[in-house]
Amino acid sequence: MGDFSLALNEDQLQIQKWVHEFAERTIRPAAAEWDEREETPWPIIQEAAKIGLYGWESMAQFFADPTGLTMGIVNEELFWGDAGIALAILGTGLGVAGIMGNGTPEQIMTWIPQCFGTPDDVKLAAFCVTEPGAGSDVSSLRTRAKKDGDDWVLNGTKCFITNGDVADVYTTLVTVEPGSGPAGVRLLLIDGRESPGVSVTGRERKMGLRGSTIVTLSFDDVEVPAGNMIGGERGFPALMAMFDFARPNVAAQGVGLATAAMEYALGYTLERRAFGRPVYEFQGVSFMVADMAIRIEAARELVYAAAAEIDRGGPRAGELAAMAKTFCTDTAMAVATDAVQCLGGHGYLADHPVERMMRDAKVLQIYEGTNQIQRVILSRILAARVKNGSVKGAVR
Ligand SMILES: Cc1cc2nc3c(=O)[nH]c(=O)nc-3n(C[C@H](O)[C@H](O)[C@H](O)COP(=O)(O)OP(=O)(O)OC[C@H]3O[C@@H](n4cnc5c(N)ncnc54)[C@H](O)[C@@H]3O)c2cc1C
Numbered sequence: 001m002g003d004f005s006l007a008l009n010e011d012q013l014q015i016q017k018w019v020h021e022f023a024e025r026t027i028r029p030a031a032a033e034w035d036e037r038e039e040t041p042w043p044i045i046q047e048a049a050k051i052g053l054y055g056w057e058s059m060a061q062f063f064a065d066p067t068g069l070t071m072g073i074v075n076e077e078l079f080w081g082d083a084g085i086a087l088a089i090l091g092t093g094l095g096v097a098g099i100m101g102n103g104t105p106e107q108i109m110t111w112i113p114q115c116f117g118t119p120d121d122v123k124l125a126a127f128c129v130t131e132p133g134a135g136s137d138v139s140s141l142r143t144r145a146k147k148d149g150d151d152w153v154l155n156g157t158k159c160f161i162t163n164g165d166v167a168d169v170y171t172t173l174v175t176v177e178p179g180s181g182p183a184g185v186r187l188l189l190i191d192g193r194e195s196p197g198v199s200v201t202g203r204e205r206k207m208g209l210r211g212s213t214i215v216t217l218s219f220d221d222v223e224v225p226a227g228n229m230i231g232g233e234r235g236f237p238a239l240m241a242m243f244d245f246a247r248p249n250v251a252a253q254g255v256g257l258a259t260a261a262m263e264y265a266l267g268y269t270l271e272r273r274a275f276g277r278p279v280y281e282f283q284g285v286s287f288m289v290a291d292m293a294i295r296i297e298a299a300r301e302l303v304y305a306a307a308a309e310i311d312r313g314g315p316r317a318g319e320l321a322a323m324a325k326t327f328c329t330d331t332a333m334a335v336a337t338d339a340v341q342c343l344g345g346h347g348y349l350a351d352h353p354v355e356r357m358m359r360d361a362k363v364l365q366i367y368e369g370t371n372q373i374q375r376v377i378l379s380r381i382l383a384a385r386v387k388n389g390s391v392k393g394a395v396r
Contacts (some may be wrong), residue, residue: 006301008069015062016073022053023081031082034211035356040166041085041211042122048089049119056116059096068311072252072303079256083360084211086253088124091163091212092116095125095171098187102231102238111189115169120360126167128158128190129239135160136373138173139236143219145174145188152229154222157201160367162370164215165200168192171230172219173239182236189228190219197222208359243369244321248306250368251324254332255300257364261332261339261357262292268352269342279342285370288342292335299328319381322374328369329364336361341380 009018026047034041048054062070071093078086096115134141143156145391154174158164170190177184195240202216231238266289269280281286283290306320336358340347347354365371 002312006304008073009067012065012067012073015070016077019053019074019077020080020139022048023049023077023086027078027081027085031085031356032350033213034082034085036210038205038210038213040124040213041088042165044085045089045124046119048121049116049122052119054089054092054116054122055119056112057319058375059093059112059116063100066311068307068309069304070088072248072307075249076256076300076303078261079253080260082211083253083257083319083357083364084209086211086256087162087209088212090249092125092167093249094162094242094265095167095169096125098127098242099189099230099237100233101241101245102187104230107189107227107230111169115189117168123164123168124166125169125171126161126163128161128164128170128172130160132157132159136370138239139185141173141175141185142178143172143174144178145176145186145224147176148223150226152224152226152285154188154190154197154219154224156219157216158219159202159216160204160214161217162212162214164217165184165203165213170198170217172332173235185235185239186233186293187230187238188224189230190222190224191228208356209360210362211374239258244310244317246368247321247325247374248303248310250364251299251306251328254328254330254361254364255296255303257298257357257361258292258296258328258332258335261354261361262289262296264354264357265289265292265339265342265350268346272343285342292338295331295335299324299331302327319378322369322377322381325368326371326374326378329361332364333358333362 018209026044030044045054052058062074075090078089092115096112099111115123115125129138131141131143136336143158145152145154150251172188174186175184176186197220199218200215201218204214268286270278272279302324306324309320310317336354339354340358343352343354346352349355
């Protein structure tokens with residue numbers, strides 16, 4: 001019988017080291033500045049493009065890992081650096097995943113290079129799903145695509161769109177028939193902010209993730225060629241598959257952020273003295289850190305399990321994705337909150353990164369399907385399995 005192992009292979013370790021070094025050298029020192037500026041961190045994205053970390057070739061390499069773990073590793077390391085800047089870099093991946101997973105070879109060859117641009121002329125892509133009246137209940141969307149000869153004509157509003165003010169490609173969810181639910185859902189590619197009828201109508205201020213932007217986009221009679229539809233009439237299943245793929249990555253983001261918060265709390269409490277000794281020597285403090293380590297370890301292994309199951313198209317892909325997203329992002333919130341606690345009043349000051357990390361962690365429980373929605377998905381899967389009589393108990 002072979003040895004059980006969750007150890008990363010040589011290629012994965014190399015990528016992990018490379019991304020970690022970029023996060024440490026380039027992202028971390030810039031995190032406070034971009035959190036303050038609340039703008040797209042172009043110089044950092046350009047630097048990532050220059051070393052090949054942001055670009056189509058590296059993305060293809062990450063996707064190609066036959067174990068499915070590399071995208072998670074990259075997400076973890078970048079979010080260890082800083083969540084806001086990391087999202088600005090990784091936001092393109094969401095739009096690209098839709099094209100990769102559902103596009104024809106010709107669409108993939110044409111559109112994906114456009115999403116990244118070149119190191120000298122960097123481009124971004126955005127993934128436009130959420131609407132003012134359709135967040136969790138995504139199939140109630142109202143952005144409508146109407147056929148007009150060979151083209152589609154789009155009208156509607158998208159909100160909370162990461163990188164929406166700076167992206168050149170929008171992978172956009174529309175309906176061909178409002179009120180028709182999942183059956184009417186389609187994915188369309190929109191070419192750039194310069195397309196007539198596309199406008200940025202709002203730029204939100206937010207609690208955290210301020211090294212990336214979110215905006216409201218309006219589509220007013222935007223003409224889109226018929227060839228820009230990806231996945232044909234399978235828009236809704238394609239979207240669900242994208243969510244399954246993306247959720248372990250968000251889970252990994254939580255692991256990276258939690259690790260950064262734990263490391264900071266550990267270092268600080270070993271130094272900070274009260275009552276004549278380092279505060280780490282008080283069990284009330286050191287046990288908080290020990291609990292962080294336990295949660296993080298369990299979280300990371302759940303990310304790997306989910307990513308591997310999705311990559312091999314296993315039967316538990318949906319449930320493991322939902323479990324990982326929920327557990328890891330709840331872990332990030334809990335760990336960041338306890339890290340602030342470990343620093344006492346100092347943790348509440350912007351002088352220490354745990355203040356920013358706690359603000360950043362919150363959104364992980366909200367985007368890519370709220371953690372309530374993950375529990376809805378999971379509880380349905382569990383109940384269906386028992387009803388089908390396919391298992392004795394609930395989970396296996
Ligand atoms: C920083 C940030 C970046 C984002 N980036 C993007 C992006 O790039 N592209 C994009 O399309 N969207 C993006 N979003 C939007 C995000 O995905 C949505 O906010 C999220 O899906 C929740 O939708 P909602 O805000 O409309 O909440 P609602 O759906 O209004 O939910 C409100 C509350 O009700 C709960 N709830 C709703 N339905 C149920 C149910 N059936 N059972 C139990 N509880 C329920 C929710 O969990 C939540 O607590 C982003 C959001 C943020 C904050």
